[in-house]
Amino acid sequence: MTAKIQFEHVSKVFKVRDLGQGKGAHKEFTAIKNVHFSVNSGEFLSLVGPSGCGKSTLLDLLGGLTKPTSGRILLDGKPIEGPGLDRGIVFQQYALLPWKTAKGNIEFGLESKGVPKKERAEISRYFLSLVGLSGFEDRYPHELSGGMKQRVAIARSLAFDPEVLLMDEPFAALDAQTRETLQTELLRIWEHTKKTIVFITHGIDEAVYLGQRVAVMTSRPGTVKQIIDNPLHSTSHDEDLRSTTAFANARHQIWDLLREEVVKAQKVENKDQSA
Numbered sequence: 001m002t003a004k005i006q007f008e009h010v011s012k013v014f015k016v017r018d019l020g021q022g023k024g025a026h027k028e029f030t031a032i033k034n035v036h037f038s039v040n041s042g043e044f045l046s047l048v049g050p051s052g053c054g055k056s057t058l059l060d061l062l063g064g065l066t067k068p069t070s071g072r073i074l075l076d077g078k079p080i081e082g083p084g085l086d087r088g089i090v091f092q093q094y095a096l097l098p099w100k101t102a103k104g105n106i107e108f109g110l111e112s113k114g115v116p117k118k119e120r121a122e123i124s125r126y127f128l129s130l131v132g133l134s135g136f137e138d139r140y141p142h143e144l145s146g147g148m149k150q151r152v153a154i155a156r157s158l159a160f161d162p163e164v165l166l167m168d169e170p171f172a173a174l175d176a177q178t179r180e181t182l183q184t185e186l187l188r189i190w191e192h193t194k195k196t197i198v199f200i201t202h203g204i205d206e207a208v209y210l211g212q213r214v215a216v217m218t219s220r221p222g223t224v225k226q227i228i229d230n231p232l233h234s235t236s237h238d239e240d241l242r243s244t245t246a247f248a249n250a251r252h253q254i255w256d257l258l259r260e261e262v263v264k265a266q267k268v269e270n271k272d273q274s275a
């Protein structure tokens, strides 16, 4: 199997204000430390960890939005130097342009890429139908539900034909039913497009339902504690999967790894608050 993404001993240190030392004082804050793992080409990897462990930091680094303080991240063997169209990012908040329709939101990015008008229209129609939004092309974001907006955001990312899709808790703001529907949809899209997907989540159920492998992070400074091969991956992902014993077992395995990290993270948070 070929590695699409390689994290090589990656750490990220932020400079933050040191409130205890008076005005203008700064201190260093290690968000992630010695992250070392790889993601295979075409793989769906979910990454779960306690709050504040550095999940978004890790995804921002992958997206090229920030740079590692030490170590490096390789994409197809080459260090990531900045953002690029080879990586699409879907955030929790849809970040759609409110003055553009669903179709317009997708075409806007393609226009700046120099794609001719007719092709733009075809691409946007295709990807809106792939995410189940045929017939909603001319709706504005305020005329769409949260789930529909997130579908548009996914379609917009896919329209650029990135090799890698980076997803930062994309379904966290949605109600449980919509979230579960979109999880199933995302798996269908992944099977169809064969993209490499890195999916960040707080939710163990979501991580287990989606990931071929599930990476569990430690509490802050975050590092990858263990990567589990998901035994459920090859089974049928119908609605009943979540109620099977196999699902409960996989969930339990991840929770066992995560439990002590969550407790540690809460202790760190309490310490920070009382400092």
Ligand SMILES: Nc1ncnc2c1ncn2[C@@H]1O[C@H](COP(=O)(O)OP(=O)(O)OP(=O)(O)O)[C@@H](O)[C@H]1O
Residues within 6 Å of the ligand: 014, 015, 016, 029, 031, 049, 050, 051, 052, 053, 054, 055, 056, 057, 058, 202, 220
């Ligand atoms: N630009 C920044 N400057 C200073 N500190 C930062 C910056 N970005 C993130 N951090 C800190 O780094 C730590 C990790 O943040 P990050 O958002 O990556 O965690 P997370 O695991 O995604 O959190 P959550 O699950 O709550 O969304 C946090 O303590 C955060 O306050």
